[in-house]
Amino acid sequence: MSSSSWSILRERDFSLFLTGRFCASVAQQITDIAVGWLVYDLTGSALALGLVGLAAFLPVISLVLVTGHVADRVDRRLIMMGCFTLNTLICIGLALFAIWHPPDVWPLYALVVLMGVARAFYQPASQAFVPNLVPRSLFGQAIAWSSSVTQVAVIAGPAIGGLLYIAGAYVAFGGAALLFLVAAVAVTLIRLRAEKVPRPKIDWPTLIAGLTFIRGKPVLFGAISLDLFGVLLGGATALLPIYASDILHIGPAGLGLLRSAPAVGAAMMGLYLAQHPIARHAGKRMFGAVILFGLATIVFGLSTNFFLSLAALVVLGVADMVSVFVRQTLVQAETPDTMRGRVAAVNTVFIGASNQLGEFESGTLAAFIGAAPAVALGGVGTIAIALLWTRLFPALLHRDKLVE
Template structure:
């Protein structure tokens, strides 16, 4: 907590807004998952929740990145939170009035997907604008810690509030998003450099071109994309909670919070003892552990064991996330952060939301245990292949290299 107060005021406001937004994201995820599974009893519908959120992100990747590079990033961030506030309020109204069904939930998920297509590149571009580049890894670790704290409290509270009805859970989500909008508007960040580029296809797709010609960024992004796309099983947690672990919505909240508990403990360690050497090896090791723990979780039949395994999985995931984000941010010039961030955000959406759809379809074929087990094995295979295909990333020792400029970031 003392580290948080030592940060610049603008960064503190951003982190609190981000905390409230992630808190709302995770509350709404618990309520959505439980409600749609309760209405349909179908793994297919659980997968569709992810798919309909991913499709808008895919369609809006290029325009959202260009918008972030040309507009005030805090305003884009605030707008994305406002759209999620509208989505949560709509679900609260519909659930209380009794007209919400699977189709209505999926329609609102499209709006959530639009909002997140703006949110992710905006927030990725904001942090480097608020701190000097040398302080970026620590700022990202603090940001990850704040996120994990919200990911612990959000699902747990969402599961408890759902006992009072989905309308209660969605209503509190809406209030969280509304507060985060107010704080986001107060984040004063330096404006992005006014680009001299004319509006052209080249300018719009500059982020893709940069990533394709930067092996470190391409390797880091694609490793996370394919490992999580093939290995993620979060969408199936409602099935595990109700049918395998025999618990209720409160148990689902604990299952969704458990990885964040492990991640929160790991970020505390990373903040106290930053990882300065063997960056590449640690990133690959973290993804390997993520896949291994996914396989172990697939055969868990007791709630305490499942929570412990998920906590270890979350600790591994946060190591991979912080190192990956640090590599991407350090390698990217500020004028391209929005466009590169939009591509990165789309890869994250693909790995999470499209991964949910993959998990739902696989569960329809092989059952939830088989789907999660095969996903974990696929993650191990991806890790081995990427170690062979991106050896420079594996051998990277330090985050900063002599070729990396150190003048980027906010002027202090």
């Protein structure tokens, strides 16, 4: 690995940031897998699983104008610390729900909505915070390391969550609460010199400045919207409990392996990109990755073999990491620091729409045509979107270097 990549890790503040991000990501994965399995266990409904994604996404899109502005006006470390603390309390609430087994499932959805509120504030602040930790020349490596750490957490989190769930849902939620608390402490220990930056005034033009900025940058708008529609149509995460229970018959532990598989591929690609960042033909590589993502989704959707399904999910993760790397690097490099919070908030909405709203779309479609046809059809849609976007956003297709 290059010396510049290692030098980033020797930076105390960046290492603390990665520690907090890792613990929070593991905790989030544990929570997601435990909530998904618990909901399906209580309801047996694919639509109910889709509603979990919708509940998590609604706060993100509802608060987008607020969260971005807050990230540009308030100490981003305090925002992250507050979100981690709130998630700790939410996980304690989920553990109590699992212990008491109330007859209605709506309290669980209410807690998921509250966790979505925390995520809505955390994601813009954390995305905008990374460039404050490293010089511009190391943006690519920093994003690769940050993404890799997250993906390693996504590998470990579902597996840990599946094993903890065997001991009881309340055990899984309790473990997640402890990890969120550790993340809050790690972020609190970050000590950066305070820089005087102009705070944006609060009016309508500044509230929508992030959206206006992205809309005026065809490369950014194309990259973010491509990721949105590609993952929105190709997302199969919400249906993994159905695959684990009814198609592959592998139980909670097997569900954890399925959830971890995309992150295995993403982590491997992220570590590679930390050493060898994309230097040329960035746009074409992003489009190629999205098409590969769609193909892997089709294979997974039609597979009834556990090992083939795992392999397809690993390839899916590799492709997704390339897309994420290109998009995140473009967003950070093309946006001035005074606007990064608001731009990151819009980016978060697109990410949330592709993930949480994608889960709702998959769950709803699966309720009508079945899980396997829904996933396979989504993969076809992802490929179609990628081909269409080459025509709509030629500037992105022909983008050569990421940081110009």
